[in-house]
Amino acid sequence: MSAPSSSGPPSAAGGRPSTALVRRARKVDRALAAAYPEARCELDFADAFELLVVTVLSAQTTDRRVNTTRPTLFAAYPDAPAMAAADRAHLEQILGPLGFFRAKTESLLKLSAALVADHDGEVPPRLEDLVKLPGVGRKTANVVLGNAFDVPGITVDTHFGRLARRLGWTEETDPVKVEHAVGALFPKRDWTMLSHHLIWHGRRRCHAKKPACGACPVSHWCPSFGDGPTDPVAAAALVKTQGPA
Missing domain, CATH: 1.10.1670.10 (Helix-hairpin-Helix base-excision DNA repair enzymes (C-terminal))
Structure with a gap:
């Protein structure tokens, strides 16, 4: 540091x-x-991939809105390989309520493809690897590290x-x-x-x-x-x- x-x-x-x-x-x-004894990440997630995706989606919208969209999104595309192969129009339809849905669709497609190509579809547990992913900066990386991997950030x-x-x-x-x-x-x-x-x-x-x-x-x-x-x-x-x- x-x-x-x-x-x-x-x-x-x-x-x-x-x-x-x-x-x-x-x-x-x-x-x-x-x-605030109940303080926690206010984005809902089940695993590191979900947390990475919803954190990327939370830009320029509210956590509540992302949480509402999450079940439909991951029912259709539960992991990086599935999301990397997603039909663009269908993904845009799911992300429509979040605003900037075309840009966010492009971000998720590129992010998922990079996870598949470079990390066998898994979210890497290291800051230096996370920030190399498309659309992932230090803020997003630290959210994922701290809340999905218990790595302080x-x-x-x-x-x-x-x-x-x-x-x-x-x-x-x-x-x-x-x-x-x-x-x-x-x-x-x-x-x-x-x-x-x-x-x-x-x-x-x-x-x-x-x-x-x-x-x-x-x-x-x-x-x-x-x-x-x-x-x-x-x-x-x-x-x-x-x-x-």
């Missing part, structure tokens, strides 16, 4: 994060774990990046630099659940435009407290049971 950038939160000598920052970040994670989606900056953990905007900076604050074993905690919090309370600051379980440690309503009643009205993907 590359060293975190020298810009951003206070660091100790040698570019390492300060002890105070590490302690504060870990307190936040513990509080979020208590607030940090998933820097828009929610994670926003919260990492609001919490003062980093000033980086590049997802890879955010991943490295935040990873330096936590034991590797915590990375996957940390990702779930921040993403759940970002979807439910710490919204992009109007965070529910007055109903936030980590407001005590948040330097951005006050970006949204601090009145508990006003803030509570902003809390969602499930936010946008």
Whole structure:
């Protein structure tokens, strides 16, 4: 893993994060774990192939919509060989409700073909192999590694990046630099659940435009407290049971 950038939160000598920052970040994670004990990947899946596919499909749509489409998709094409040989028109019909269905059909056909050609139809359990697959970046790869293979990974989606900056953990905007900076604050074993905690919090309370600051379980440690309503009643009205993907 590359060293975190020298810009951003206070660091100790040698570019390492300060002890105070590490302690504060870990307190936040513990509080979020208590607030969201059910935190998990919100995409439904039965195996690594399904998780890889639904994660790719989740771009520019909601997890709920992908979960609704999933049963029909995998009943027709349960594995990479079947999906690689799929009838394009039929696959487009299944993916129609997700939007951008032609582009997503093309992505799944190329992804499945690459799995068949390069990995005997199986999803590889290594980051360096996953990111070589068509349409798979570090974010998708870390979702699959952490949730299908129990290999710790940090998933820097828009929610994670926003919260990492609001919490003062980093000033980086590049997802890879955010991943490295935040990873330096936590034991590797915590990375996957940390990702779930921040993403759940970002979807439910710490919204992009109007965070529910007055109903936030980590407001005590948040330097951005006050970006949204601090009145508990006003803030509570902003809390969602499930936010946008």
